[in-house]
Amino acid sequence: MRPLEHLVDRLRDALAGRPVRGEGRLPAGPPHRARAGAIRGGRAGLVQPDATTCGSACLVVARMLGDADYARWLETGEVAGRERDPRPRRRRFADEVLATHVRTNRWYGASGALQVAWPRALGTAPWALARELTATGGTSVPGTRHRVRAVSPRRRGEAYDEVAGAVALGHAVPLYVGNRVLPRHVVLFLGGDDAGLTAYDPATGGRTVVTRDAFDRGALGISGWSEPWFTILPAAGEAH
Template identity: 30%
Template sequence: MAPVGTTEPQIRVANSRLRVGRFSQAGDAVTLTQADATTCGAACLLAARLLIDGQERRRLGRVLEAGRALETGGAPDAGPGTGALLAEALNLRQKTLQRTINSAGLWLASWPRALGSTPWAVARAMSMTGAASAKPLPAGSAAPAGPGAPDASPAPASPGRPGQPMRYEVRWVRDHGPHWPAQVEKMRRHLARGRPVLLLTGGPLGLDRGAPGLAGLSARMCGSLVVPRHYVLALPWALIGQRDPGPGAAHLYEPGSGSVRALDLLAARDPRSPGPRQLGGWPRILALLNPADPD
């Protein structure tokens, strides 16, 4: 844990939101949300790095210290609040990560820029994350548990060898197919070991919202064309001070709202209708971005 007086932030779930900050006084923590409509992948990547990579937290702390010194001339209580500086720093970091992600995926000319980052490029960026630093956390904290600190769940196994970040891969899935339960169970094993997993969600070009006449017919005709739309992040429950949500379920960070809520991934969903808010309102899970290491 950072020494008292530094600005190295913590990351924790508070009021069903993923919050980043020092949590020492009012206004010095903010909800981590995506910077714009195309940075959901970068926001999920940043959330994962802040959870499991101490270098990312220290980097953010240095940015905050530099920003405060620039704005206040070194006076600790002058200038804008920490929350405003933190929100700006998180947005800028997302933009930087997005540029890095996209520079590795521009060869995919068939992937429209409006859809954001390609899953292969996001998986590559996750592979560069220091996943081996992940440790279980006490409830409500993103710093390692100290002596006697309450732990919300058993410690996960080490997610990787020290200094050896894991390679992430893209696995396309059929979330209504016969192999889906086994794929969810494998994902949950990664989460139990402290390994975040990204989910690529989407849906048909036209969602059927019960529109009558030609509008409803158009939506049904487009229903067979499924398009990737959004990334959400499945969080290891020990890293956010939560308990195992149960068989088939995961705690999902949705970057559009910054919310963290459990979702039963095996529950039936209408693929032609709007999906749950945990999936960004999309009904389908199209791919899992998870570690490629064998169990």
């Protein structure tokens, strides 16, 4: 079994509440990028450390699924050429999420380019999340441009189909959800089948299944929020 497939199997098992199979470590080496059908789960215990870091937690999980070395470090604390990180796994994840939140909200991003700063108390702006995914790649090759797509209440079904198409190609897709007035939370679509799309919810560290009908009706019911607002997708023609 390839390293990334092994990791995703462990993520899926843990999130489903099953014993984690095989505690073997992922070998060091070049990052392994997710491909079609590879993304099916998330990791139990990967809960956002505070009320403002749902978007940052989704960014970290997306990068874990796309980069086996990064996931290995967060999982075990080990990285080639360095001493083992002694922090507990949950603390390591929380600290990485908080560091990501600082990076996405300051005056310059991961690439070093200037950006509009955003108050951390207000979470992560959609365009900042897209810039971070462009820089780190998430489940795409680093440098793959990501774009923010507003979900029209009249075209929610089309937005769902667009997300489903990206997920089928192996991409993890963030979704901003909220009420009828404002977006309030971010989740990460990881995979899906004919029954619906599976999303990682950083508020709980668990997963939820969203059907096309629920998405189309604006009845998501994810951590108390029902309305889809924005998706973050790799730009057409640039996704890998």
